[in-house]
Amino acid sequence: MKRLLLDTNLLVLWIVGNLDPARIGRRRLEAFEGAHLSRLNDICADFSHHVSTPNILTETSNLIGSGKQQLCRGGCDVLAEYIATLDEIYVPSVDTLKAPFFAHLGLADASLAVLARRGDHVLTADGPLYGMLMGHGIMVENFWHRVEVTR
Secondary structure, eight states, X not given: OOOEEEOHHHHHHHHHXXXXXXXXXXXXXXXXXXXXXXXXXXXXXXXSOBEEOHHHHXXXXXXXXXXXXXXXXTHHHHHHHHHHHSEEXXXXXXXXXXXXXXXXXXXXXXXXXXXXXXXXXEEEOOHHHHHHHHHTTOOOEEGGGSSOOOO
């Protein structure tokens, strides 16, 4: 059984977009439209298990914000519920340095890359991340290949 591993941007879209669809296309979600959230929801429904890393979850938390700085009301609560249901895999930062990912992608995406090598289904909307993983023979799916882009 494959688990779904979302990149940070898609996780922010999934959480914020489902809470407040009016936020799609605005701050932090400028690249997305309502139809993208619908497609993401369909993809997420195909997986009974999700997986993530502390780095991705921290980055998502930072983008969603908290208190007066939150992107939308309830975002932190939904992220907390999500965290409680997924398989969180710790990837030591030093392990991200052993592969060529850290210098090109940063720590969160490098941790995703290390975890992706273990066979989980990676879905990303990040072109450089997609290209880097494909270039190293790591199975990854580009979200933009699953949606009709209307921008």
